[in-house]
Amino acid sequence: MKRGSTLFLKIAVILMGAPIVALCIFFPIVAMKVASHFPELAYLQYPALIGVYATAAAFFVALYQALRLLGYIDKNIAFSDRSVLALKKIKCCAITISILYVAALPILYLFAEVDDAPGLIVIGLVIIFASTVIAVFAAVLQKLLQDAIDIKSENDLTV
Incomplete structure (x- = not known):
């Protein structure tokens, strides 16, 4: 397969990481401002930072595995145990x-209770739903x- 065939997907994966990098850079500033405006929530500043950075770390690992998977497709080794391992890590x-x-x-x-913004909970539920869908999709692709x-290795043995 030609190298440029997955170039668009590689660019899309890299562009998906750009907003998360920006979030990781600017979220501490936002967290400090929220803590100063809402002193009753100041104790939640550090758990929120830990949660955002832990989520970002998992997200970047998944993006790296997606880039590796696209690299395997470029090298015509998509049907290998490496691809299965990459899908397992994404899952x-x-x-x-x-x-x-x-x-x-x-x-x-x-x-949401302090700021009277119930949309925050909906955003959290959307992220949970989306990542669960991605996990199920990766599991199905991994199994397939x-x-x-396995079928390819059986056919190679019979010939």
């Missing part, structure tokens, strides 16, 4: 993000790819 990262946001829902509830590799 684990998506599950980690879901768990982190489920754990963060009480913090989001407290922010593993089955295809």
Whole structure:
């Protein structure tokens, strides 16, 4: 397969990481301003920072694995155990993000309660739902790819 065939997808993956980098840079500033405007929520500043950075770390690991998977496709080794391992890591990262946001829902509830913004909880639920869908999709692709590799190895042995 030609190298440029997955170039668009690689660019899209890199562009998906750009807003998260910006979030990681500017979120501490926002957290300090929120803590100064709402002193009753100041104790939640550090758990929120830990949650955002843990989520970002899992997200970047998943993006790196997606880039590796696209590299395998470029090199015509998409049907390999490396691809299955990359999909497994993407699935684990998506599950980690879901768990982190489920754990963060009480913090989001407290922010929504003070600021009277119920949309924060909806945003948290959307992130949980999206990462769960990604985890299920990666698991299905992982299973299909593993089955295809098994069939390919059986056919290679019979010839």
